[in-house]
Amino acid sequence: MGFSYGELRDIYYKHHDNEVIKNLFFFIRACNYYYVADILEDESSRKSGKKEAAKIDPNYDGPYAKEVVTFAKNLLGDSYSELSKIAIKEEENYWNLTIEEKKDIVEYIDDNYLDINYNVLCQEIADKYGISEEHVALIEIDVDEFYTLEEENKDDYKDYYKDDNKLDDITDNDYTSPYIDYDATLEYGSGSVVIANSKNDLDNFLKSVDQGHTAAIENMVNKGLIAYVSRGTKVAIMEEKITVTKVLILEGLYEGVEAWTIREAVKEK
Structure with missing residues (x-):
């Protein structure tokens, strides 16, 4: 496709609302998770790969559309359309979060993780902001905003x-x-x-x-x-x-x- 995963990720972070870039990124990211799953025999990576594939828009008609959409359909089966609606909305909500909201999320985790089960805590935050638990984890380890060693x-x-x-x-x-x-x-x-x-x-x-x-x-x-x-x-x-x-x-x-x-x-x- 002309881009390495790292290069496409750089472009995606700058142009995450571009239909071509984001769908190709989700496709390559899903493939990357499945590669890790095969190498490490790690079922959680396989699960993450399916979640990334669900972000691929079933109506995407840009470059490599046939390969990308077919990949997601084969991976997710009959549930693809419904899973995609949820995943795409969560991704949209994630990018719409403000810096202050992200900081509030991190502070809330820091204040409550000793008293509330971590998975329950992440689910609570995900439900509140309409994002996924994986998005919560990404926010918590955002090195630019929260614990960079500069x-x-x-x-x-x-x-x-x-x-x-x-x-x-x-x-x-x-x-x-x-x-x-x-x-x-x-x-x-x-x-x-x-x-x-x-x-x-x-x-x-x-x-x-x-x-x-x-x-x-x-x-x-x-x-x-x-x-x-x-x-x-x-x-x-x-x-x-x-x-x-x-x-x-x-x-x-x-x-x-x-x-x-x-x-x-x-x-x-």
């Missing part, structure tokens, strides 16, 4: 990175890059990019995101097993695997740190 938070987070099991605590004054130039930049979606201490930590993070386990994600952040770097951060590529890449961060708060990230986030020059 320079202004440096003092708050430095203590998380001081032992062998955590991302190294290396500042600009401690490290001089041996690289005159960089191989790539980190870019994924419209916000910050996740980096992990190890490939296993990255795998666990991706599973937690897929399953909406926000408490697990927060725990990984607090333990220093994952962190976030700004979009466009320059890196040197250390090791490449099929779906993940090991990089050396060349600038910013984590300059000098070797970390793992998803391969699609590594944009080579």
